[in-house]
Amino acid sequence: MSKPISVQLYSVREHMAEDRDATLRRIAGLGYQAVEPYAPADDPKGFKALADELGLTVSGTHAGGLVRDPEPGPTFEAVATLGTQLAIVPAGIPEAEFTTRDGIARAADLLNGLAQQAEGYGLTLGYHNHWWEFEPKIDGVHALEVLAEQLSPQVVLEIDTYWAAIAGAQVPELLGRLGDRVVALHVKDGPLVKGEPHTAVGAGVMPVPQILAARPEAWRVVELDSCAGDIFEALAASHAYLTELAARGAEGGAA
Secondary structure, eight states: OOSOOEEEGGGGHHHHHHOHHHHHHHHHHTTOOEEEOSOTTSSHHHHHHHHHHHTOEEOOEEOTHHHHSSOSHHHHHHHHHHTOSEEEEOSOSOGGGGGSHHHHHHHHHHHHHHHHHHHTTTOEEEEEOOGGGTSSEETTEEHHHHHHHHSOTTEEEEEEHHHHHHTTOOHHHHHHHHGGGEEEEEEOBSOSOTTSOBBOTTSSSOOHHHHHHHSTTSEEEEOOSOBSSOHHHHHHHHHHHHHHHHHTTTTTTOO
8 A cells, every 4th residue: 555544633533632642642553654633733843743753644634724814824834844745725615606617716716826825835735525515516517526627736636535425426436537636535434424423434335445446546534524433443443444455455456
């Protein structure tokens, strides 16, 4: 496998708030070798030091401050301090913008401008979807794909495979169309029902092997927004399932 399996730390946000260091140690103990933070400005130097101690790579980080704060510079600086090159906008663009061509053009202009600024910090800008970028269609095409056509080559995508599927996308085919612009995947599983808890990856209805085979070189980032059982048990089961897939060569040749 070309990249280690990562985990979006939002999955354990309550534990992170209680004891960040203990939570990261527990994540590492499950076998994860990479993490994706969601609050890069929260003690980035301390986070990086502990991640290095635990052998955890920061695969990328969600960076809501890029669109939430009046000046993105401090957020870019925090992302760079974490030691990753990937700063991901996780949300913050109004949902209504994805319902019209004019709105999508404004979203593209915002992301393209941020991508130019990111380069000054040695970073690449990414965008992460929810369902609202896929439910609207423009002339029969998912809004996210219309957006992708207007993004500069410097902007990459982290596709949340579960939310794309919830919104009606056929995810393996979608990833084939988006191609190399997709550098990371949020790998989730569950019943594909909005509001229902997620399951460990491999225990739900998502076609995970086909999804991974469509973009075998992308980061695989496990995320469970909610979980009916113990979250650490679900994360451990997810890691075991993805490791087994890779060992069987079920990711389109990834080894």
